[in-house]
Amino acid sequence: IEEGRLNLPPLVELSDEAIFHDTRRAYEKALQANGSIIRVKRKNRMEYIVDHTLAPEVLTNDADYSFERGTLLALNLGFLLHFPRSFIRSLDSLVHEVIIGDIENSLSRISPVFERRIQEFLRHAASPPRPIDVTEMVHDAMSEAMLTLILGEEYTSEDNVEAVNHIAVEVATLAGIFENLSPWARSFPSTWRALSWLKVMCFSIPYYFIFGIGIRAFKKLSDMSINGELMSKTTKNKQSVLFSYALRYMDPETGDIKILDRLWILGLLLGLIFASVHQTAVVMIWAILELAKRPELLETLREEIITEADVNGAQRLTYASIRNAERLDSFIREVMRTKGDTLSAVRHTMRDVQIAGYDIPSGSFVIPIATLSHLNEEYHGTDAKEFIPDRWLGRSKPAVMVSPSYYPFGLGRWACPGRVLAVSEIKLAIMLLISHSTPTLVGDNYEVVDPLNVTSVAPRGQVIFSKI
Numbered sequence: 001i002e003e004g005r006l007n008l009p010p011l012v013e014l015s016d017e018a019i020f021h022d023t024r025r026a027y028e029k030a031l032q033a034n035g036s037i038i039r040v041k042r043k044n045r046m047e048y049i050v051d052h053t054l055a056p057e058v059l060t061n062d063a064d065y066s067f068e069r070g071t072l073l074a075l076n077l078g079f080l081l082h083f084p085r086s087f088i089r090s091l092d093s094l095v096h097e098v099i100i101g102d103i104e105n106s107l108s109r110i111s112p113v114f115e116r117r118i119q120e121f122l123r124h125a126a127s128p129p130r131p132i133d134v135t136e137m138v139h140d141a142m143s144e145a146m147l148t149l150i151l152g153e154e155y156t157s158e159d160n161v162e163a164v165n166h167i168a169v170e171v172a173t174l175a176g177i178f179e180n181l182s183p184w185a186r187s188f189p190s191t192w193r194a195l196s197w198l199k200v201m202c203f204s205i206p207y208y209f210i211f212g213i214g215i216r217a218f219k220k221l222s223d224m225s226i227n228g229e230l231m232s233k234t235t236k237n238k239q240s241v242l243f244s245y246a247l248r249y250m251d252p253e254t255g256d257i258k259i260l261d262r263l264w265i266l267g268l269l270l271g272l273i274f275a276s277v278h279q280t281a282v283v284m285i286w287a288i289l290e291l292a293k294r295p296e297l298l299e300t301l302r303e304e305i306i307t308e309a310d311v312n313g314a315q316r317l318t319y320a321s322i323r324n325a326e327r328l329d330s331f332i333r334e335v336m337r338t339k340g341d342t343l344s345a346v347r348h349t350m351r352d353v354q355i356a357g358y359d360i361p362s363g364s365f366v367i368p369i370a371t372l373s374h375l376n377e378e379y380h381g382t383d384a385k386e387f388i389p390d391r392w393l394g395r396s397k398p399a400v401m402v403s404p405s406y407y408p409f410g411l412g413r414w415a416c417p418g419r420v421l422a423v424s425e426i427k428l429a430i431m432l433l434i435s436h437s438t439p440t441l442v443g444d445n446y447e448v449v450d451p452l453n454v455t456s457v458a459p460r461g462q463v464i465f466s467k468i
């Protein structure tokens with residue numbers, strides 16, 4: 001009935017092999033042959049794929065193409081749409097107001113964690129230097145840093161760091177991020193989704209989250225409720241992100257935080273852990289491996305490393321010194337532009353929508369293929385496909401600045417609110433690594449594990465860190 005009533009874009013059949021192993025070429029070729037929009041079935045779901053000419057309209061017109069529905073449904077978290085309040089809006093305000101609104105303070109809290117973790121890592125990895133995979137160090141450092149920022153230092157035991165690593169991976173599994181890697185998931189997507197849902201909800205989240213960090217954080221929220229007035233007056237600036245955010249749910253008269261609000265805040269905690277740890281860790285690994293390929297850049301990058309007194313008077317890399325490292329920023333922007341994001345930002349139509357002479361039915365997934373924008377010669381010149389580390393130097397285009405030609409952090413109203421923190425963390429980790437060692441990539445190459453999902457699945461490679 002739909003097909004008869006609507007003028008749908010061309011339907012293109014792509015094999016699983018093409019979708020999962022040759023993603024970029026398969027979708028780009030299909031668009032070249034059929035116009036700026038096509039329909040492709042992937043894992044039993046019809047998706048509308050658009051090229052760079054339609055990407056800005058799809059990503060920024062939130063009235064027709066919903067970010068919230070698109071992202072939550074694509075992540076298999078559609079149940080969150082049925083709550084009376086918006087999960088994404090709450091998460092967005094938490095990140096904007098409490099983390100990014102006070103970014104200097106946020107950075108000063110996590111900087112010592114990276115310093116310690118990277119020093120320990122180099123002590124082990126660089127004496128004597130030997131091939132090593134950075135994945136574990138990056139995930140541990142990210143998990144501890146975010147625990148410190150979100151909940152406070154007292155939550156950073158090794159067990160909790162381990163639990164956060166698991167939570168980030170388990171929510172990613174729930175969200176289907178690793179589906180592409182499993183032949184079972186690709187062949188039986190609905191059954192696989194139902195089973196991983198049960199596993200994550202009934203085992204992983206209770207085990208790693210509720211019975212550990214969750215109960216403790218809930219107890220603290222309850223204590224805040226009892227001593228609310230006192231806590232809000234005396235310790236507001238000293239609170240970690242979550243508890244500082246919780247103060248806005250506090251009844252100004254009684255100091256009480258309602259039980260439903262406390263549970264809501266715990267849900268946000270889970271969402272924040274997932275949003276902040278996993279993707280940043282993955283992009284950090286991309287950046288480290290790309291840098292290890294190019295030791296010739298180290299000399300000029302090291303010149304930018306300038307420590308200064310932080311808010312506590314200790315000499316370290318502060319937010320200002322990290323922000324001023326422009327060469328490193330350009331390098332990171334180039335890593336993010338060229339790493340090959342394909343179907344990453346997702347939208348869902350709110351009604352039947354007309355675009356480029358075609359109709360897209362209400363309730364459809366619409367997804368731009370990012371490589372057509374990120375590697376486009378019209379936008380980036382004839383060398384668009386080359387990796388040029390200094391490409392962005394002096395052009396006032398920091399790694400966090402999104403546009404129709406660069407949207408690894410999304411575009412429009414919902415562009416990633418945590419991107420200033422993410423890029424700062426990546427810069428911080430790289431500055432600490434290269435101020436004490438020279439990384440070189442073993443075999444001059446690394447493996448792209450999932451070409452369909454480069455932002456959420458880390459590449460695999462070995463690096464040798466030689467002490468300087």
Ligand code: HEM
Nearest residue numbers: 091092275276279280283345409410411414415416418422
């Ligand atoms: C390199 C690391 C990161 C990448 C590549 C990334 C990428 C993205 C992308 C692509 C979106 C969807 C935007 C859209 O479709 O227009 C998004 C949304 C979001 N990100 Fe990130 N992100 C990163 C790190 C972070 C961090 C560190 C935080 C939190 C501190 C965070 C919090 C969020 C939240 C809450 C949203 C939901 C949208 C909103 O609230 O506006 N992200 N991110």
